[in-house]
Amino acid sequence: MAKKIVTDLELKGKKVLMRVDFNVPLKDGKITNDNRITAALPTIQYVLDQGASVIAFSHLGRVKTEEDKAGKSMAPVAARLTELLGKEVKFVPETRGADLEAAVSEIKPGEIMMFENTRFEDIDGKKESKNDPELGKYWASLGDVFVNDAFGTAHRAHASNVGIASNIEESAAGFLMEKEIKFIGGAVDAPERPLVAILGGAKVSDKIAVIENLIAKADKIIVGGGMMFTFLKAKGLSIGKSLCEEDKLDLAKELMEKAGDKLILPIDTVAAKAFAADAEHRTVAVADMAEDEMGLDIGAASIELFTKALEGSKTVVWNGPMGVFEMPAFAKGTIGVCEAIANLDGATTIIGGGDSATAAIDLGFADKFTHISTGGGASLEYLEGKLLPGVESISEC
Template sequence: MAWKTLDDMDLNGKRVMVRVDINVPVKDGHVTDATRIERIVPTIEDILAKGGKPLLVAHFGRPKGKVVLDMSLRVTLKALEKALGHSVAFVETLDAAESPTSEVKAAEVVLLENIRFHPGEEKNDPEFAARLAKLADVYCNDAFSAAHRAHASTEGVTHFLPSCAGRLMQAELEALESALGNPQRPVVAVVGGAKVSTKLELLGNLVDKVDHLVIGGGMANTFLAAQGIDVGKSLCEHDMTDTAVEILAKAKATGCDIVLPADVVVACEFKAGAKNKVVAADACPAEKMILDAGPQAVDRITAVFEASRTLIWNGPLGAFEIEPFDTGTNAAAKKAAELSRAGSLISVAGGGDTVAALNQAHAADDFTYISTAGGAFLEWMEGKTLPGVAALEASAA
């Protein structure tokens, strides 16, 4: 690995600045889903076990460099203390962090107020980064989900402090390296969702790197239309069909097998329990819309899964939010989970809709790794350099 982990650092008696992502959902002043908080626990426990004192630095919402009381991290304190099993001292300002009270000095874990209250954070201002760095002896980045941002707390501080990846960041990077960097082959990628236009760079990168590319959701309709197929009233970017043709040609040149649905589920309306039927992909009635992959399409996808060793998944196969148009996604997800559980498939998935779909299919727990990183996961799949990761690599050089 080109970056250091907690195992490489002497933390005894050291102040450790830990960049975390605890940008959790909140309702009526209470955290409604503590998943992101729970995922940083191994890092904090390891730092404490090695004699370090964690100073948690995080963002919450988008205050755009101003103090917005509704975006205070104070709301996360109870959930943090519950997850960590330790008291957490809250520090409202940098001035207070620079001159800590006896209570803060005595606390096992310290949480700094929303780092994005400071304009220097998103500007990655070197002076602000240097000021931040003076609060600690070591920097640990455990927020892969913010690694695609070149901010003071993700990139800037690494120029002033010995730096390493936390356990969550380490797990994420190792999972992605196993999926795209140096994968066991054959590799299959599932890319779904509504629009080709939002995933152009992703598709362009993947056709160079994977053996099979399964295209689902509304995106598949655009690829079908690019082949001259009438998709009726389906969600389709007709202005992107030339681009779809180019991607198909590139895939043919690189030997990447593009998997499009042979049959589809169609209906006149998008609502739960809508009357629907299965038709060949090239036989969508003019007044209907494609809302899911058909049984033949799912059989083909699961056969590709069975013949592959590595799976990367981003996006559903159909309109999974409502029944019965979740059938295709559920069936494919369960097959991937089964193969992963049996040890014959390394499966890595990420993206908001993807995680929701896999949870709905009760398949997520058996995947090798589920990323909650959203934008950073997508940019990694697109082959982009992530500033937060590059900073760790530079620091380790």
């Protein structure tokens, strides 16, 4: 069923509870990357422009003990949001209680406030993360309607998403959540073909369900990154000291048998004797690795193979880098894949969050993709074909 979008709601004069994903990196109290904040601005600005007030809230990191709270306050985020919006964002350093309730009662149309890290409620019994019924009901009581724009937590049933949605009359997706549903959900359920999936990263175990789901849905599945070596060893090749999940070899064989010609593996690798940025390295065919070498990237021939496999594709989903892209010597495979996708003509190109999103942004390719997901775990589960609690709990049209 179609989900309500923020534009479907009557907002004038309403107090809008808005779950955002402001789980941003902090160093010495300073935000080092505000992409998640800027991504939520269109929804926030729309709600304010409609004559409503915004009560924004998010988690920030993992909080299990009182000691974990240090450096996890949302105060720096509220300050940055004030700068980006050009208007004051009142910050209330509480997750419940009289001060929070007073601030909510005083907020006027066109104003915005933010309350404290929702995970502070996890210190005493994981009330947020375990979707405590009373907490969800309490937070829901603070507003008139609920807008969920936090796709990054959509794969979890928390008090701040499912709990609120279950206890409020009307809920809707924000513009960012809408994009995620449209692009990632659309790529899996109703893609324009050919659909090509590119999967990388370290472990096969992280992508098993994705591969199994995409075998039936994708026209091609390209595999790179550290996970490629488990497949290569399952084919009987020597992989030296490369990363390998020995307990997943039989599964890798099964996946290759199911996928047949759909599954495309690298034919060369950039090998080194040490996992180090300055390690001596060489490009070698995957069948010719020495016993004391490890593969840290795909080679030029594999980049060419993957580029050719992408030709003519109309939908591309990419999740996971092709090598240790943080080290310049082993970033060429990821750069090559970025360039190949960026140069596709007329294709819908989607990055499923996580390290591949970081790589594309860091390498300067962010504006070359149709959509870059803000949720690593959520996008993976969406690609697996799972229902996401945070999406399912949004009101239907």
